[in-house]
Amino acid sequence: MPARAASTRATKSKIPQVEWSAARPAPVVLVSGPEELLAERAIRAIRDALVAADPSVEVSDLDASSAAPGDLVTLASPSLFGEPRLIRVTSVERLAESFQAEALRYLEAPADDTTLVLRHAGGQRGKKLLDAVRSGAGGGIEIPCAEVKRDADRSAFAAAEFRAAGRRISPGALRILVSAFQADLAELAAACRQLIVDVTGDIGETTVRTYYAGRMETDAFAVADAALAGRRGDALVLLRHAISTGADPVPIVAAIAAKLRAMAKVLDAHGSAAQVASDHGLAPWQVDRARRDAQGWRPEGVGRAIVMTARTDERVKGGARDPEFAVERLLTFLASRGEP
Template identity: 65%
Template sequence: MAAPKKASSARAAASIPQVAWHQIRPAPVILVSGPEGFLAERASRQLRDALRDIDASLEVHDLMADAYAPGELMSLASPSLFGEPRLIRVDGASTMNDAFLQEALEYLETPADDTTLLIRHSGGVRGKKLLDAIRQGVGGGIEVVCAELKRDSDRADFAAAEFRHAARPIAPAALRALVSAFTDDLAELAGACQQLMADTEGDITEQTVAKYYGGRVETNAFAVADAAIAGRHGEALGLLRHALATGADPVPMVAAFAMKLRTMAKVGGTRGASGQVASSLGLAPWQVDRARRDLQGWDEAGLGRAILAAAETDAAVKGAGRDPVYAVETLVRTVSARGHDL
């Protein structure tokens, strides 16, 4: 247990600003850390555009830290004939070679004038000495944290921000449908947001999302789970079979059931405003509202049996059972009966 505490202390002791991807700003050195590649790429583009707004003559150079040749960084950072500002973007720092590590540490001691060095590190211990130096303030940098958006609430916040920045209203139900349709790829979710804004006018409603992504939404794992939790067995079974026939994987199907049932168990029995409950449980307010609606018609014993069935089905679809499809159909039947006999 000592190692995590030490790591936490080191991060807490960082003397440079740590900002979210959309708060990136010019600095002599910028460490873009974290596993979410899409957000890192978005931050890099945002920085490039901001620097070009300051000076249109900006020179942009790209390096790979794992294929770095000695002298490249110093050569690119050397003053140019006409004094154009430079942006040097370094990718692959999580697998950096020794030459880059050594020369980057040297560069931090005396960063070049009119030069921004952006280093992308997706995670791991490689180059820890360099990361520690940047975080301790050597070079006068900032850190842009691109954490993975694992929770539905995080992805919903991301999508909501896309529409908010474009001043395009979107109905809460439409936002939920859109996020549930693109659970696997943040880039796809961002692309869907941009397409809806480019192809439509006015408020974005649930009907708008259904028009563009109806097929995907209808066969989504969460749509199957929603129908089953509401007790609509025939609809849930039909959606499930259509989803499986079009290539859906039983594993994320079961995961969707488990996620929603666990959320219902967390919310069940709570009192108070949605925002207050959401804060205490680490959820978004709309998730609390949805779970409370989903709990109508359920009792504690039935919910417990449904959660147990989801765990057993998860094992079955991951190799413990002979027929994954039959296992998921059985789970649909159990959940549709709210944990009791159908």
């Protein structure tokens, strides 16, 4: 997750690389990367730490793309009563050249009792300033907030949300939840928070399905699970229910393809779930799940199922007049475990 991005960045930087979850104040803090939710949390944690240390801290915001010459120096100047200061600078990836020049001068002699947070969402603009911070000018730290793309990283994020709240969620419920919110980390975080607030006791699969049955991805994986387990009738019923509640055939086929790819990775893989997960970019629970899905399947059957799924994917994206029938044929084929 962000840890991998941080370790990669560390080879190019002389300043400490700090996880977003361990964000702390420093004379200069570079919050880099496109994952806005993690960046917001890191910056909020820095503010909370400063307020806890001194409630009189003066907080100022500055937009690097529209800042006027002298704005940064003015905000960093000592106040009449000498309160500590936090200056949060946004849009550094679109900074004005005048701001970059002023910020570079500031790094040569940072103001006392001041924390300067530079938020850079990505891209090459502002590279001179980023390079200066990363070289150690100003005595800063960097908090990389890389985009969370991998299923294993989203799963780890969601699991941490429940762990931080002192709540337990079953592996199956976690899988359904992560599958339902693959496109937006902020939505996943909000879903975790809703379950934490609304549900008492341990959180299981039934609860998650009840809350998020309307999510297409959740319906899609329920259909895929039934078909891969050989339950043709259940798969067809679930498919018709999903379609009737607004689901599209495309994500259903995509869910099947994702599960088949995971099955192909673990079918002949030996070793612990953790080892296989590390080798193939999966979470350990995904390895366990893929191994369960693969029970009763032969490698040849998985291969045929992957080919059939690719053809069905083409059909539901415009290559067939009746995409729902194409998916029904695929489910029937999968229920036979890919055997002719």
